Amino acid sequence: MQRFKDILCVATSGSIDHIALERAVVLAENNQAYLTVVELIDELPHNTELIAHAQSIEELQAKLVAGHRQGLEKMVAPWSRNVEIKTKVLIGIPFLEIIREILRNGHDLVIKTAESGGLLDRVFGSDDMHLLRKCPCPVLLVKPESPKTYQRILAAVDVDGHYPPEELKARHLLNLQILEMASSLTLAEFAKLHIVYARDALGKQILQDAPVDLSEDRITTIFEKTRLQNKQNLNALMDEVIAKLGQETSEYIKPQTHLLEGLPRKNIPALSKEIKADLVVMGTVARTGISGFFMGNTAEAILNQLDCSVLAIKPLGFKTPVTLED
Numbered sequence: 001m002q003r004f005k006d007i008l009c010v011a012t013s014g015s016i017d018h019i020a021l022e023r024a025v026v027l028a029e030n031n032q033a034y035l036t037v038v039e040l041i042d043e044l045p046h047n048t049e050l051i052a053h054a055q056s057i058e059e060l061q062a063k064l065v066a067g068h069r070q071g072l073e074k075m076v077a078p079w080s081r082n083v084e085i086k087t088k089v090l091i092g093i094p095f096l097e098i099i100r101e102i103l104r105n106g107h108d109l110v111i112k113t114a115e116s117g118g119l120l121d122r123v124f125g126s127d128d129m130h131l132l133r134k135c136p137c138p139v140l141l142v143k144p145e146s147p148k149t150y151q152r153i154l155a156a157v158d159v160d161g162h163y164p165p166e167e168l169k170a171r172h173l174l175n176l177q178i179l180e181m182a183s184s185l186t187l188a189e190f191a192k193l194h195i196v197y198a199r200d201a202l203g204k205q206i207l208q209d210a211p212v213d214l215s216e217d218r219i220t221t222i223f224e225k226t227r228l229q230n231k232q233n234l235n236a237l238m239d240e241v242i243a244k245l246g247q248e249t250s251e252y253i254k255p256q257t258h259l260l261e262g263l264p265r266k267n268i269p270a271l272s273k274e275i276k277a278d279l280v281v282m283g284t285v286a287r288t289g290i291s292g293f294f295m296g297n298t299a300e301a302i303l304n305q306l307d308c309s310v311l312a313i314k315p316l317g318f319k320t321p322v323t324l325e326d
Helices: 019-031 057-079 094-105 126-134 165-189 202-209 216-245 247-253 264-274 297-303
Strands: 006-010 034-041 085-091 109-113 139-142 152-156 192-199 256-261 279-283 309-313
Touching (some): 006 019, 006 094, 019 109, 057 085, 094 126, 165 247, 165 279, 165 309, 192 264, 216 247, 216 256, 264 279
Parallel strands (some): 006 034, 034 085, 109 139, 152 192
Antiparallel strands (some): 139 309
16 A cells, blocks of 8 residues: 655645645644645845845845744644644745755655646646646645545546557556555545546547548447457556455445546546546656656646646656756
8 A cells, every 4th residue: 555654745825724734634644654844935135235234135034934934833733733743944946945855855745735827727836837747756736625535536547558668667657656546545535436547539530531441340340449458458457456455445445447438638627527526646747767857748738627636646767857956
């Protein structure tokens, strides 16, 4: 069973509700994990001449940090009775300093309240999207209106077998990560687990429209064969997960699987809305082992249509482009 050991929660200064902090405390308790809560503040510009007449920029920055740390400690105090919480104030560009904190201290989960993107077709804000693309560990973005306990969790996997062998292996391991984390949360939340794979059927339409010597029946046979193979792949993946979880645990969870035909960027958000999912667990990166971000267009399109919390997972071997030396 996938367990988190060192959780990092990003506090939002002045937030009316502390849903992300509540979620972090519950996860820390359930996983017997360490919990660190950080707040991000801006670095003072060095051309603040008027203020600098009274005291140095460094002294003023130190006072600001001390003031924010005091407020942060006051904010986490009600939750400190059940779990030990460390607090830190980080200075700089939020997503960069969050990732550097992870690189320095090895946190294995980031939790923060999801931002509003500002554009009509963008659910998440700029820092959130940077974390989704570049953060080296899983990121849980909690919607401000998210319920305290999740009732329905949707795990999105990719069981398409038409990838190069190395990428196929990476995607398989990512699928296992997604399902193990989703199953763990399902047990902890007493939730209902749904598992979805949406197959892009665009290729069928292309063959039907292309000047190729294939009958309609032949095209249908080809795609039916692919559909059955995908179903077998999904069943094999579920068998592997059941072997890891144990038969008794799997029977308790009783996940419901959905094998959909059509564009994943449309069908997965639609299914999430249909089942009223509180959380979607999915991968965000298409490749591994290369420094930089490679969030697929499909993953980004799905994320920007979801209206619930998201747990985004990177494949094993993902390398963030952010370094401590920048």
